[in-house]
Amino acid sequence: AQKVTQAQTEISVVEKEDVTLDCVYETRDTTYYLFWYKQPPSGELVFLIRRNSFDEQNEISGRYSWNFQKSTSSFNFTITASQVVDSAVYFCALSEGRGGGNKLTFGTGTQLKVEL
Amino acid sequence: DGGITQSPKYLFRKEGQNVTLSCEQNLNHDAMYWYRQDPGQGLRLIYYSQIVNDFQKGDIAEGYSVSREKKESFPLTVTSAQKNPTAFYLCASSSPGVSYNEQFFGPGTRLTVL
Numbered sequence: 001a002q003k004v005t006q007a008q009t010e011i012s013v014v015e016k017e018d019v020t021l022d023c024v025y026e027t028r029d030t031t032y033y034l035f036w037y038k039q040p041p042s043g044e045l046v047f048l049i050r051r052n053s054f055d056e057q058n059e060i061s062g063r064y065s066w067n068f069q070k071s072t073s074s075f076n077f078t079i080t081a082s083q084v085v086d087s088a089v090y091f092c093a094l095s096e097g098r099g100g101g102n103k104l105t106f107g108t109g110t111q112l113k114v115e116l
Numbered sequence: 117d118g119g120i121t122q123s124p125k126y127l128f129r130k131e132g133q134n135v136t137l138s139c140e141q142n143l144n145h146d147a148m149y150w151y152r153q154d155p156g157q158g159l160r161l162i163y164y165s166q167i168v169n170d171f172q173k174g175d176i177a178e179g180y181s182v183s184r185e186k187k188e189s190f191p192l193t194v195t196s197a198q199k200n201p202t203a204f205y206l207c208a209s210s211s212p213g214v215s216y217n218e219q220f221f222g223p224g225t226r227l228t229v230l
Contacts, residue, residue, distance in 0.1 A: 009156070033216050043204065045159075045221040052216060091158060095216070102147060102210050102217055103174070106158040 006107035023092030039089040120222035139207035148190035153204040
C-alpha cells in the first residue's frame with residue numbers, strides 16, 4: 001500500500017527566512033506521480049507541482065523549489081525568502097501509475113506560519 | 117470562469133438526518149472525487165467517478181453514497197449510518213481520471229452535525 005509521511009506538523013518562520021517542507025513516500029510501483037498542494041485558510045486546495053517517478057530533475061518556480069530524490073523516497077519543497085502570504089497548510093500526495101484511476105494518497109499536511 | 121462549485125460553504129444538521137452535499141464543475145472533466153478532511157489527518161478519499169453513471173468506493177466509503185447522472189455533477193449524501201460525519205468535505209475533478217493528472221478542488225463544505 002502506498003503511504004505519504006509529512007513529519008512536520010507545524011513550522012513557524014519569520015518573513016524572508018527560507019523553509020523546507022519534508023515529504024517521504026512509500027510505494028511498490030515503479031511508475032508513480034508526486035504532487036504538492038497548498039491549502040490557504042479559505043480551504044480550497046491549490047495545485048503547485050507534479051513530478052513523475054522517471055524525472056528526478058529538481059524544479060524551481062520563482063521562490064519555490066522542489067527536490068526529488070528516489071534514493072531516499074523524498075520529495076521536499078523549499079520556499080525561499082518566505083512571505084506572509086505563504087502561510088497555509090501544504091500537502092504532499094502520491095498517485096500510483098497502475099490502472100484504477102487517479103487516486104491520490106495525501107500526507108497529513110504541514111501547517112506553515114510566516115510571521116512578520 | 118471555469119471551476120468547481122460546492123454549496124453550501126457551511127452546513128448544520130441534526131444527528132440522524134441524511135444530508136446531501138452539492139458539487140458542480142464546468143471544466144468538462146471526466147473524473148470527479150470526494151474527500152473528507154479531519155484535523156491532523158489530511159484528506160481521505162470517499163468516492164470517485166471516472167465517467168458518468170459509474171463510480172467506485174474510496175478508502176472510507178461507509179456511511180456515504182453518491183450518484184453521477186451528469187458529467188458536471190457529483191453529489192455526496194452523508195447518511196445517518198456515518199458514525200462521525202462532522203468534517204470538511206472537498207470535491208475535486210480531473211480530466212481524464214488518470215494517475216498523472218492533477219486534481220482541481222472546490223472550496224469545500226464544512227458539515228457540522230449537532
